[in-house]
Amino acid sequence: MSATQQNVGLFPVSYRIGTGLPGAQSLLLNLLVSTPQHEVSGGATVTQATNPPLDIHSDVWGEYTYLTVMKPGVSKILITAEGNHGGHGSNSIINFKIRLVVGTDWKEGVANYQYLNGTHWVEVNNVPVHLAEVQSKVFPPFEPGPVIIHHNPPILPLYAAPIQSAIASGDLAQMKNLAKLAKQQLDQQPQLQSALEAAKKEISRLQAR
Template structure:
């Protein structure tokens, strides 16, 4: 796709499943809302087992260009606690996640506090969950590099909205309100389309 495509910026949600298939190994679910004007992320994390740790998460992301200018990575750096950055809670979660510039998958190193000490989990795979393909593009970078495609778009979830409210961030609250309103306005059309799909499925199954 070329840089002449319509440009977009704003908010989009991501949900990563981070972990491997080894018995007893921890699984991290990282739900983030990416805010492109500030290159920031906000959301929640959940780690199980051997703990059951849930955190409010916030941080930043940046593009990492390697030898080939057309091949770059994205580094997401975030931390978490109970209540978000405006609370007095201690930090209980830290993560460095490197993904491709399509945001689909990558490798994570993270730490969590189990109540007694910090536990490190290194070099575990991360995979984007429940996505619907999108071809929109992000804003051009200051260095003049080619535009980076936005990730696949999934449904807006409630956690970032509550996080923005708790933080008192007016800009994010306004942006989230606008995005959520647009999705809600689409519900009648979605329901109509689902009814049509259901009728078509029934018709084919009767054959």
């Protein structure tokens, strides 16, 4: 795969974060990963079966970096993010922070996170991270669109950015972010349109036989 292909990508990933023990806190983290900018955005939900039940939602944004070590060490990916109600650029106070370390396959890891519960911060440290099925309510099925390439993605590549979802939710910050990513994606793949036209011509030629 070429260097250009490695730097172009947009894919969703979803994590279940917690011990899984009865009554323990659970964090569901849904992220859209942009490989050109090494940025992430999405949503986080902290829940716990208490009385009253704990249920805290946050719009999340942040970045990721590769923690590369010399052999025979194992390289990791560090994701750092924070969240609030309304997303990046809103006037809402920060109510969520997370540092998440996963393998280079994006599948397993460990996390430390904090959330604002009323007037005080609660810290949860060294909890297991497991890749989960991408939540369809956050990233619904898409119509065909620009082909997005990612080097060793944890799931199948997408064929369109989830702009429809952002429009439906009315999330202005998310719409702006996705519009920027989509434009960058198209700018980085000028050959896509010509390839599509060539494919259409070949389809027509074969169908005419």
